Amino acid sequence: MLKEIRSLLSIAISSLEEEGKLSSKNAPAFRVDHTRQKGHGDIASNVALVLAKHVGTSPRGLAEQVVQHLPPSPLIERTEIAGPGFINFFLASEAWVRLVQEIRATGDSYGSSNIGTGERVLVEFVSSNPTGPLHVGHGRGAAYGDALVRVLRAAGYDTESEYYINDAGRQMDILALSIWLRYLELCGETVHFPEGAYRGDYIFDIAATLHREDGAAHHHSAAEVMDSLPTEIDAGIDLLIDRMKECVQKNGFSRIQDLGSTALVADIQEDLAHFGVEFDTWFSEKSLVVSGTLDRMVAKLRDSGHLYEKDDAWWFRSSDFGDEKDRVVVRANGNHTYFATDIAYHMDKLDRGFDQLINIWGADHHGYIGRMKAVIAALNRDPDHLTVLVVQFAALYRGGERVAMSTRSGEFVTLRELRQEVGADAARFFYVLRKPEQHMDFDLDLAKSQSNDNPVYYVQYAHARICSVFRQLAERGIDIDLRKADPGLLIEDQELDLLRSLSRYPEVVAQAARNYEPHQVAYFTRELANDFHAYYNAHPFIATEEHWRLARLSLVDATRQVLANALRLLGVSAPQSM
């Protein structure tokens, strides 16, 4: 609809130019938008304001000129010049007839577009350490990332989703250690469990599996292992890891670590699947080390002069590419840093031919953006090919108190618990209703105990209600053929409100994709549901004359379609009944 109006305006401006009354050369772009207020018509443009400033004439006078040169169109009932010089368009019923027909004809794909022009995009999100189950903080990233992927696809971006499994490095060693210590307890040893190790219940489960499958194969005296540890937490953990490696040898260590990693990745995959989040690719950090990609990356950067040695460590010259300072990639002890594998990972992503890399990170990683951009630049690529979207934390509240969360201490509310208590639909909608950079208060009591107040039910209810209307028709044996409907008969206020909302949907999706803001779709569903509920309460659909009935049901059916389409982009179900 906007497109048609815009082209009419362009034609008018061209005629004015031909008459020598105007020059739009180098003029800034003008806007054509759906109006916020009904009094301003259905669609408005600021074209006269923009051009008047450019050529130095009066906006209202120019607006009149433009209106006079508009070619006739069946879509437009009338125009108005308002305020400082806006041109307001009031649409004719023909426009609504075409809209309903279009929704009917395009069905599930109504709202989709090709503004992405097939650009290849990789969206990486969640990517948590497999050192424990996902918690509600990951849930926000999962809900946001998945909705973003769906929105981008709808907008014509060739989009893939990816989970980067951080299964290499010190945290994974701590995981192995934690399992082993619990295992030693099962072997009858008395272990003073160290503070820095993972204490969650799931560690016991994995240790039990280890004990069941391997018997006493990894059993060593706890007294020796725990003997005279340094009091400092990290130093103590590191020493314990060293001792563990001595005790169980390389094979035992990797056996235990892999058992834990495999179990936890499987758990995360299952959890996300139940949350409605599917990834195209699960990419293992460890695979970068095992395959030698990491070493090749280091050699390549060294050869191209981007690395230098200082204090026995190897540094990346990220400050050459806009970062605040240089960063270590290989530590003095020979171990690579997390940053090193991340460089290799992003190199791999670029090699896979994506035009745009999108990383969704938690707010605690935002300081990392500069160095990652530097990496892209060092690889001779435009840093704008990497977009890092930062998701703020969700602060949890229970009983009015803020809940402290820590993976190591095992004190956190898991995504699974949230899903089981409030449901995946409610949780996802709740998350995606907030824009990602907004700090979010997640009131668990509210989400759990009053889940019916969750706005998702409001939207789903509208969909279910519509389905119920059509069930009623079937039960009463009323035969309807919506192809015979004439939506031009729709003239009630509530009907026009609904039509206006339906016509906005493609723009909403495009805007959500352009700005990486799926929450716009969520807000749209609420507005559309509101329009429908208001209509439902004001006018009967079934108990009326046939030509009205057909017209109204065609509108209601279109509404059902758009509600379903929008909810699908959010990963929320559109139930037939509830």
Place this chain on the structure above:
RNA sequence: GCGCCCGUAGCUCAGUUGGAUAGAGUGCGUGGCUACGAACCACGAGGUCGGGAGUUCGAAUCUCUCCGGGCGCGCCA
């Protein structure tokens, strides 16, 4: 100290590539089921858009400054 994010109704939040009279949900008050689902609808009260200055036809939106909150600034991940 430096950097990034945030500050809008009692509460939770939209609106920010400059547009017309700043919105929604929730809470509070009033009213509506003998028609298709009341998990709904209608009406009402509620605001110095954190404070101040600037840019211009026009600022919640852009610039500067101050205040308040979150996060980051490691040879951790």
